[in-house]
Amino acid sequence: MQRFSLSVFLATACLLFLRAELTTVCEHSTADLTCGSGQVIHIDSAHYGRSDRTTCSEGRPSQQLQNVNCATSGATSRVATMCNGKSSCSVGASNSVFGDPCYGTFKYLQVSYTCKCEAIARVVSCEDHTVDLSCHSGKVICINRADYGRHDNTTCSHGRPSKQLHNVNCSSSTASDKVAQMCNGRDRCTIQAANSVFEDPCQGTYKYLQLDFSCAETWETTREQT
Known part of the structure; x- marks a missing residue:
């Protein structure tokens, strides 16, 4: 993997x-x-x-x-x-x-x-691959949005037959909430881009996970500074 x-x-x-x-x-x-x-x-x-x-x-x-x-x-x-x-x-x-x-x-x-x-960083992970997010200097992960599916026929397309790339209107409706629950508030987080995590929003299509996120100060840290 x-x-x-x-x-x-x-x-x-x-x-x-x-x-x-x-x-x-x-x-x-x-x-x-x-x-x-x-x-x-x-x-x-x-x-x-x-x-x-x-x-x-x-x-x-x-x-x-x-x-x-x-x-x-x-x-x-x-x-x-x-x-x-x-x-x-x-x-x-x-x-x-x-x-x-x-x-x-x-x-x-x-x-x-x-x-x-505000989304500052973006990462894309192909289906059945794993992405590791990490923050430093006392900051924690803050997910802006996440999507698991396919919205173009070029991303994560290398070596894939065209029939697996044709559906570009494929999206998991729960991806943002799931990734936020898994990662928000942690300094490190590992997510697998897989149907076992997000279910399968479009059977037969090769999918990818796309994340927009930033490294944030925690609520407690921000409150102490104000």
Whole structure:
């Protein structure tokens, strides 16, 4: 069995234990989304409108609070386009940004987002091979994403018949979660790119494991420095 080794020396730090953030701002205000060093924003959801009568209600006449079925369609994709992949982002809670989904109603913007580790290193391991990840200087592995399958007909193709490379829409839906469970928080981790680990998302196709990850400071280390 062939074995690939990768040692990563990185200075950029990011929090290992990632938590969802929820930000709410009233109409005519600005939502400031921020992530720590080595982290980038990933928008989970965004809502511009009104879904209750209490949020952003202070000082407002009751007629501006009655419509609780008010929402701009496409708000999540709009905020994602503005902010995904950035370390900080400002979004105005205004009709000029989102349009006016309910004239006469005082609205608010609510954004749920996650700060993810910025992918700094990438490694690919062919099916039935093993990849070793390691971090040094007190840092630990932080998996950004992982995929087991095939998305082109060139990667890990040497010596393989064309029928094993034809399916380029093959992906394990659980690869990221499995690799994160195996490796996050450890300074070393060994993963086998095999159906026995990830099951077989496309029988008869020769697959590969692709990882995006960084070496991160642990939550405890980061907390002590703040």
